[in-house]
Amino acid sequence: MSTAESFPTRLTELEVARLRADFPVLEQKFHGRPLAYLDNANTTQKPRAVIDAESHFYATDYAGVHRAVYELAERATRAYEAGREAMRRFLHARDVHEIVLLRGTTEAINLVASSFTRAHVAPGDEILITEMEHHSNIVPWQLACEASGARLVVAPIDDRGELVLDALEGMIGPRTRMVAVVHVSNALGTLNPVREIAEIAHARGVPVLVDGAQSAPHMPIDVQALGCDFFALSGHKMYGPSGIGALWGRRELLEALPPWQGGGAMIESVAFEKTTYGPIPSRFEAGTPNIAGAVGLAAAVEYLEAIGLERIASHEQQLLAWATEAVREIPGLTVIGTAAEKAGVLSFVMDCAHPHDVATILDREGVAVRAGHHCAQPVMQRFGVPATVRASFGLYNTREDVDALVAGLRTVVEVFR
Numbered sequence: 001m002s003t004a005e006s007f008p009t010r011l012t013e014l015e016v017a018r019l020r021a022d023f024p025v026l027e028q029k030f031h032g033r034p035l036a037y038l039d040n041a042n043t044t045q046k047p048r049a050v051i052d053a054e055s056h057f058y059a060t061d062y063a064g065v066h067r068a069v070y071e072l073a074e075r076a077t078r079a080y081e082a083g084r085e086a087m088r089r090f091l092h093a094r095d096v097h098e099i100v101l102l103r104g105t106t107e108a109i110n111l112v113a114s115s116f117t118r119a120h121v122a123p124g125d126e127i128l129i130t131e132m133e134h135h136s137n138i139v140p141w142q143l144a145c146e147a148s149g150a151r152l153v154v155a156p157i158d159d160r161g162e163l164v165l166d167a168l169e170g171m172i173g174p175r176t177r178m179v180a181v182v183h184v185s186n187a188l189g190t191l192n193p194v195r196e197i198a199e200i201a202h203a204r205g206v207p208v209l210v211d212g213a214q215s216a217p218h219m220p221i222d223v224q225a226l227g228c229d230f231f232a233l234s235g236h237k238m239y240g241p242s243g244i245g246a247l248w249g250r251r252e253l254l255e256a257l258p259p260w261q262g263g264g265a266m267i268e269s270v271a272f273e274k275t276t277y278g279p280i281p282s283r284f285e286a287g288t289p290n291i292a293g294a295v296g297l298a299a300a301v302e303y304l305e306a307i308g309l310e311r312i313a314s315h316e317q318q319l320l321a322w323a324t325e326a327v328r329e330i331p332g333l334t335v336i337g338t339a340a341e342k343a344g345v346l347s348f349v350m351d352c353a354h355p356h357d358v359a360t361i362l363d364r365e366g367v368a369v370r371a372g373h374h375c376a377q378p379v380m381q382r383f384g385v386p387a388t389v390r391a392s393f394g395l396y397n398t399r400e401d402v403d404a405l406v407a408g409l410r411t412v413v414e415v416f417r
């Protein structure tokens with residue numbers, strides 16, 4: 001059993017109780033019980049700071065951005081650009097121009113897959129991904145391969161859900177044009193050694209894209225220290241609004257990418273004979289963006305920074321350790337994903353019941369978890385299961401939430417015995 005000493009920087013119970021009060025949704029009861037919200041890998045709940053920032057922005061500062069000279073529009077533009085700057089700070093990027101504001105991780109990966117492939121990938125080239133990717137780091141590359149004649153190569157994972165690094169290294173060849181890898185697996189919780197992967201790939205001159213959807217909300221991220229070339233994330237998984245996220249890309253690489261969507265705001269000049277494109281990042285932000293979303297995203301970043309990502313990580317490690325230990329007592333329960341380095345995701349199956357039935361019973365006990373393939377069907381195939389139940393932790397989760405989960409699982413065993 002883990003002790004508090006193992007997690008020296010973690011949040012105290014009192015601090016978590018105070019943080020919980022920031023989240024209005026947690027005041028509700030479901031089926032007569034307090035909500036144990038354990039679906040944070042899907043999306044996170046919103047603190048009042050984020051809700052208020054958006055609504056205040058709409059009430060006082062809202063206008064179109066980048067297009068007008070009147071004061072209100074200038075204010076709106078400043079607020080939108082402050083969202084970009086907050087993202088730069090959050091990711092420890094060098095240059096704010098390296099931050100493209102987009103809908104989220106999916107859109108960020110699609111941008112790179114589409115644009116990078118058009119510019120740099122030829123028939124017979126290869127894109128290397130891993131067996132533990134979310135569909136959003138598989139399908140965009142499949143589409144890109146179809147369009148370019150390239151081949152998708154997949155690095156294997158072992159029975160614990162860890163990437164087989166030697167195999168990945170062996171798969172990087174002279175035709176490899178990109179290594180695209182998830183930082184933390186949403187289905188297994190595995191934390192991948194991204195820095196090592198970047199070193200291996202760079203030694204062969206291959207750039208690395210990191211899907212940071214599940215890492216950014218749960219640990220400090222420094223893209224320069226990670227050494228990757230692209231990093232994608234979603235605001236809604238880090239206590240920010242839905243419909244906003246970011247792509248960070250190394251300046252030289254972003255500058256070498258052609259536009260991927262055409263429209264207003266991404267051009268320098270337009271004529272029927274020839275159109276020229278704007279500089280980064282606006283080149284990749286065609287159309288009216290999610291202006292209020294960027295404002296809410298900045299508020300989420302400030303909220304997380306005030307708590308400290310290291311302390312959040314430590315708190316969630318403690319929750320994971322408690323839960324992992326406690327479910328060992330549940331008969332017929334198998335954890336899927338037992339990597340040595342994990343973030344706060346506990347995926348499992350039970351002998352007695354289908355994952356959907358488990359989740360339905362847990363719901364009646366006020367415990368919200370996700371059951372399904374988690375948009376990672378190849379992971380399910382790898383482990384020979386159709387689906388898993390997944391509990392995933394966030395900063396507001398408590399020992400009581402873990403206890404509610406475990407009590408609910410005991411009910412499942414009784415019901416299906």
Ligand code: 7TS
Nearest residue numbers: 041042104105106134136186211213234
């Ligand atoms: N990559 C990973 C690793 C993810 O977990 C997700 C979403 C995405 C990409 C896509 O993010 P989006 O914000 O663009 O949709 N994962 C999940 C999940 O685990 N349950 O619901 C969504």
